[in-house]
Amino acid sequence: MTASLTAAGPDAPAGPPGARRPRRRRELSVLLAVVACAVLVLVGSVFPIGAVLSAALSGEALPRYAEFFTSPVDLRILANTLVLGLLVGVAGTAIGFLFAFVQTRLDVPGKRVLHVMALVPVISPPFAVATATIVLFGRRGLVTHGLLGVEYDIYGLDGLVFVLSLSLFPVAYLGLLGMMRGLDPAMEEAAMTMGASRWRVFRTVMLPLLAPGIAAPFLLLFVEAIADLANPLVLGGDYTVLAGRAYLAVTGEYDTTSAAVYSLILLVPSLGVFLAQRYWLSRKVRTTITGKPSGSVHLITGWVRWPIYGLAVFVALIIAMLYGTVLAGGVTKVFGVDYTLTFDHLREVVLGVGREALADTTTLAMIATPVAGIFGMLIAWLVVRHLGRLGGWLDFAGTLGVAVPGTVLGIGYLLAYRPDRYIGDVLVLPALVGGGAVAGGAAAIVLAYIVRSVPAGLRTGTAALSQVHRSLEEASTNLGAGPMRTFRTITLPLIRPALLTGLSYSFARCMTSISTIILLVTPGTQIITSQILSAAGTGRYGVAFAYCTVLTVIVLAGFGVIRLLVGRTATLNRIAEGRQR
Amino acid sequence: MTAAGLASAQPGGGADAPGSAEQAGRLRLDGLTKVFRTRGADPVVAVDKVTLDVAPGEFITLLGPSGCGKTTTLRIVAGLEEATGGHVRLDGQPIDALPPQRRPMAMVFQSYALFPHLTVEQNIAYGLRVQRRGKEETETAIRIALTSMNLVGLENRSPHELSGGQQQRVALARALVVQPKVLLFDEPLSNLDAKLRGAMRAEIRRIQRRLGITSLYVTHDQDEAMTMSDRIVVMNKGRIEQVATPADIYFRPATVFVADFIGRANFIEVVPEQVDEGGATVTALGRTMTVPAHPDVRPNAGAYLMVRPETLSLAPAPMGGVGTVLRATFHGHSVDYEVETNAGTLAVTVPGPDPRTLLDEGANVSVAIDPARAYVLTKS
Numbered sequence: 001m002t003a004s005l006t007a008a009g010p011d012a013p014a015g016p017p018g019a020r021r022p023r024r025r026r027e028l029s030v031l032l033a034v035v036a037c038a039v040l041v042l043v044g045s046v047f048p049i050g051a052v053l054s055a056a057l058s059g060e061a062l063p064r065y066a067e068f069f070t071s072p073v074d075l076r077i078l079a080n081t082l083v084l085g086l087l088v089g090v091a092g093t094a095i096g097f098l099f100a101f102v103q104t105r106l107d108v109p110g111k112r113v114l115h116v117m118a119l120v121p122v123i124s125p126p127f128a129v130a131t132a133t134i135v136l137f138g139r140r141g142l143v144t145h146g147l148l149g150v151e152y153d154i155y156g157l158d159g160l161v162f163v164l165s166l167s168l169f170p171v172a173y174l175g176l177l178g179m180m181r182g183l184d185p186a187m188e189e190a191a192m193t194m195g196a197s198r199w200r201v202f203r204t205v206m207l208p209l210l211a212p213g214i215a216a217p218f219l220l221l222f223v224e225a226i227a228d229l230a231n232p233l234v235l236g237g238d239y240t241v242l243a244g245r246a247y248l249a250v251t252g253e254y255d256t257t258s259a260a261v262y263s264l265i266l267l268v269p270s271l272g273v274f275l276a277q278r279y280w281l282s283r284k285v286r287t288t289i290t291g292k293p294s295g296s297v298h299l300i301t302g303w304v305r306w307p308i309y310g311l312a313v314f315v316a317l318i319i320a321m322l323y324g325t326v327l328a329g330g331v332t333k334v335f336g337v338d339y340t341l342t343f344d345h346l347r348e349v350v351l352g353v354g355r356e357a358l359a360d361t362t363t364l365a366m367i368a369t370p371v372a373g374i375f376g377m378l379i380a381w382l383v384v385r386h387l388g389r390l391g392g393w394l395d396f397a398g399t400l401g402v403a404v405p406g407t408v409l410g411i412g413y414l415l416a417y418r419p420d421r422y423i424g425d426v427l428v429l430p431a432l433v434g435g436g437a438v439a440g441g442a443a444a445i446v447l448a449y450i451v452r453s454v455p456a457g458l459r460t461g462t463a464a465l466s467q468v469h470r471s472l473e474e475a476s477t478n479l480g481a482g483p484m485r486t487f488r489t490i491t492l493p494l495i496r497p498a499l500l501t502g503l504s505y506s507f508a509r510c511m512t513s514i515s516t517i518i519l520l521v522t523p524g525t526q527i528i529t530s531q532i533l534s535a536a537g538t539g540r541y542g543v544a545f546a547y548c549t550v551l552t553v554i555v556l557a558g559f560g561v562i563r564l565l566v567g568r569t570a571t572l573n574r575i576a577e578g579r580q581r
Numbered sequence: 582m583t584a585a586g587l588a589s590a591q592p593g594g595g596a597d598a599p600g601s602a603e604q605a606g607r608l609r610l611d612g613l614t615k616v617f618r619t620r621g622a623d624p625v626v627a628v629d630k631v632t633l634d635v636a637p638g639e640f641i642t643l644l645g646p647s648g649c650g651k652t653t654t655l656r657i658v659a660g661l662e663e664a665t666g667g668h669v670r671l672d673g674q675p676i677d678a679l680p681p682q683r684r685p686m687a688m689v690f691q692s693y694a695l696f697p698h699l700t701v702e703q704n705i706a707y708g709l710r711v712q713r714r715g716k717e718e719t720e721t722a723i724r725i726a727l728t729s730m731n732l733v734g735l736e737n738r739s740p741h742e743l744s745g746g747q748q749q750r751v752a753l754a755r756a757l758v759v760q761p762k763v764l765l766f767d768e769p770l771s772n773l774d775a776k777l778r779g780a781m782r783a784e785i786r787r788i789q790r791r792l793g794i795t796s797l798y799v800t801h802d803q804d805e806a807m808t809m810s811d812r813i814v815v816m817n818k819g820r821i822e823q824v825a826t827p828a829d830i831y832f833r834p835a836t837v838f839v840a841d842f843i844g845r846a847n848f849i850e851v852v853p854e855q856v857d858e859g860g861a862t863v864t865a866l867g868r869t870m871t872v873p874a875h876p877d878v879r880p881n882a883g884a885y886l887m888v889r890p891e892t893l894s895l896a897p898a899p900m901g902g903v904g905t906v907l908r909a910t911f912h913g914h915s916v917d918y919e920v921e922t923n924a925g926t927l928a929v930t931v932p933g934p935d936p937r938t939l940l941d942e943g944a945n946v947s948v949a950i951d952p953a954r955a956y957v958l959t960k961s
Contacts, residue, residue, distance in 0.1 A: 184692055184694060186690045186691070186692050186694035187694050187696060189659075189661050189681070189688070189690070189694065190688065190690055190694035190695075190696075190755075191696075191707065191711075192660075192661070192680070192681040192682045193659055193660075193661070193681050193682070193684070193686060193687055193688045193765075194682075194687060194707055194708030194711055194755070194756075194759055195682045195683070195708060195711045195712055195759070196682055196707075196711045197682055200711060204707075205696060208696075208698040208699075209696075209697065209698055211698075296661075296662075298661070
């Protein structure tokens with residue numbers, strides 16, 4: 001593979017004069033890598049999504065659209081979904097903005113604690129917040145009923161917005177934090193020297209500059225909220241959303257055609273937002289102009305900071321309370337009623353019924369994580385360095401895994417891989433999903449894990465690669481290393497922090513994913529998240545909390561192992577720092 | 582016509598206009614000190630008892646190597662940084678308590694800090710809108726600023742659609758339209774290429790002179806400081822080394838640091854025999870002469886004779902002489918020689934060399950010092 005450079009050399013002048021100059025072939029190894037990535041995205045996302053589309057646009061399905069758009073029930077569901085997305089988008093972005101603002105612009109104590117608190121929801125398992133919310137703020141909630149003496153019905157839109165905003169706001173927070181830190185302080189200083197007050201600077205300079213930064217997390221949260229299946233399942237009550245409806249169509253009514261129709265309708269806003277972000281918003285990003293950023297940030301020291309700070313602390317306290325409930329609920333008999341310390345729930349999870357689920361989930365996630373991490377980096381590298389127009393498509397296909405709602409992807413897997421596939425009479429692909437599936441459906445689950453986690457690595461990888469100057473890789477090939485060797489020995493070590501992030505994220509995502517997986521589990525393969533759902537669904541909150549705690553511990557342990565394996569030295573940072581000096 | 586147009590927008594701007602007392606802009610820094618404290622590290626004294634008097638309409642440059650405290654000083658004046666000690670006075674009034682937005686000053690930033698979400702016109706109008714000037718006044722002022730800064734036709738462009746020079750002019754226009762009493766510049770030309778820099782220098786200086794706005798200009802480029810300033814403040818390690826006109830800085834440097842930082846200099850160790858009004862009598866390269874001297878120079882105490890390379894003259898001296906050419910570097914417009922003498926190795930620059938009298942390495946030469954262009958200063 002690596003010898004191609006020297007091999008091509010002597011051949012070139014040997015051709016007969018006047019003959020067509022032989023075109024330089026693409027490196028075989030790169031070609032193989034492209035093929036591998038293409039196969040992964042085709043099998044993992046393109047084909048299943050295609051299956052959904054073809055089912056949703058088949059002759060049999062077409063009359064359903066007329067039904068959908070005339071049925072008040074169905075229209076109600078559509079409206080519910082959009083309203084939920086909108087409210088969560090607004091609330092989550094607002095909380096994220098609040099935290100980022102406190103972090104970057106206020107002169108207050110305890111900012112580090114607030115930062116950590118804002119990141120806690122990132123690794124939290126699904127249902128953890130929802131279940132804790134029911135226990136604290138539900139009809140018999142510890143706070144609502146116990147302290148305030150009201151019977152508050154948390155099931156429905158209010159509960160969903162509350163839970164989803166708190167679970168999803170970290171994404172908005174991190175994005176806005178980066179944006180606010182990146183703002184050239186001279187911008188604000190310039191406005192100040194021209195006589196603008198703090199409020200005016202905020203209104204006329206800071207907000208407009210951040211506008212695209214606010215739009216992006218809003219859209220992201222919108223999509224995540226409408227795609228969410230886990231929370232509506234336990235907290236929706238009679239507030240039905242599209243994802244839940246599609247899930248019900250598959251699991252309750254065995255009506256895959258309806259499911260495909262609901263999926264398509266859910267796909268339209270999701271993919272629309274995704275495409276809008278990719279092709280429109282990314283171009284409108286405003287960058288600061290020429291010159292290095294200068295000056296320093298002027299923290300707000302007036303009394304105004306206290307109410308703002310108070311608000312953030314209040315939110316942080318709610319988060320602390322929710323996760324405290326998860327922790328405490330796992331080791332008490334019935335949290336809120338009987339606070340006797342007990343290890344029954346934990347025992348059931350670790351040694352009893354849950355043992356198999358723990359082992360299965362961790363094993364599958366451990367298989368999927370490195371594959372997803374490497375493929376994420378590989379696709380990023382191919383797209384940034386080796387492929388032109390084709391790269392855009394590969395990047396797009398690689399990102400589809402998260403652009404498409406998990407429920408839709410799950411339905412796609414059902415449609416695509418439940419039947420055995422024959423060509424003629426020959427079985428070419430046995431069923432991957434369902435009762436008699438290969439390896440109890442494990443293959444499909446791993447594939448789904450990979451496809452859902454590749455995009456994170458792809459993003460961080462692309463960002464990291466744009467920081468590594470091409471000349472480093474050119475020097476390597478110039479010294480005789482082939483492209484794959486260069487990728488392995490030069491590129492990958494340089495973007496190791498991105499790999500670390502990608503792997504950690506993949507692992508967390510695998511362990512906590514639910515919306516796709518819930519449609520793929522079989523009696524042969526137990527998954528923790530679906531166990532939590534059944535525990536929470538049957539009111540065994542203690543067990544659900546214990547699962548959540550154990551799951552979180554496994555995820556954190558996984559982070560530690562990944563860090564140990566990949567190494568903590570942030571090579572790229574060192575390079576960047578070195579350049580600044 | 583350019584700058585004149587801008588001036589007419591400033592009633593009371595010219596020295597002859599009525600109300601010029603209100604426009605004065607006398608800036609005084611009084612023992613200004615800034616100490617940066619970071620936890621776990623020694624406190625850093627960035628600005629150390631800086632005292633400076635800037636006359637109305639004067640153009641003063643703060644010059645020094647990076648880290649000398651010049652930018653911090655400027656930012657304290659702007660109110661963007663709070664001093665640890667000392668005062669800033671404007672027309673006699675201390676303004677230490679005023680936040681930046683209440684100080685009648687405008688700053689041109691190194692990065693220009695143009696608002697990317699606003700057009701050229703909106704950028705320039707920003708300060709006027711903040712001050713709630715009337716609509717007509719605002720429009721007139723913008724029109725005049727655009728015309729005088731040669732920005733007509735670019736009103737509706739975004740800053741990122743402009744060239745570096747155009748961005749620079751917008752930044753200047755934006756600062757000027759608010760009619761500040763003091764203009765502050767933080768290395769505004771460092772992001773431009775050499776040619777544009779020269780043109781902008783002249784432009785800034787012309788407009789500043791015409792409007793008579795007190796200006797404080799930070800740079801590390803000595804050429805910029807020399808060509809633009811009424812007076813230069815040379816700073817080092819947070820302290821002022823010398824405040825003087827460009828010519829005095831060059832020919833009468835107060836310290837070795839200043840002599841070395843501005844241009845190139847040879848230092849010859851001497852012991853002045855006699856010091857009086859006319860200067861110090863010193864002996865160097867076998868010749869006794871009377872050279873202008875720093876007031877601190879004392880007779881019979883070690884001192885330096887500072888000689889600029891281009892003020893030395895060389896002549897071939899085949900029969901001996903005082904030195905030998907070690908190295909000759911031909912630049913075209915000049916030749917640089919390194920000449921070994923008993924007073925050390927001297928740098929000599931011969932401008933406009935004559936091809937017939939180029940000296941080879943190894944040639945014996947005599948070296949002549951022009952006493953009027955040399956200077957005696959104390960060691961340390």
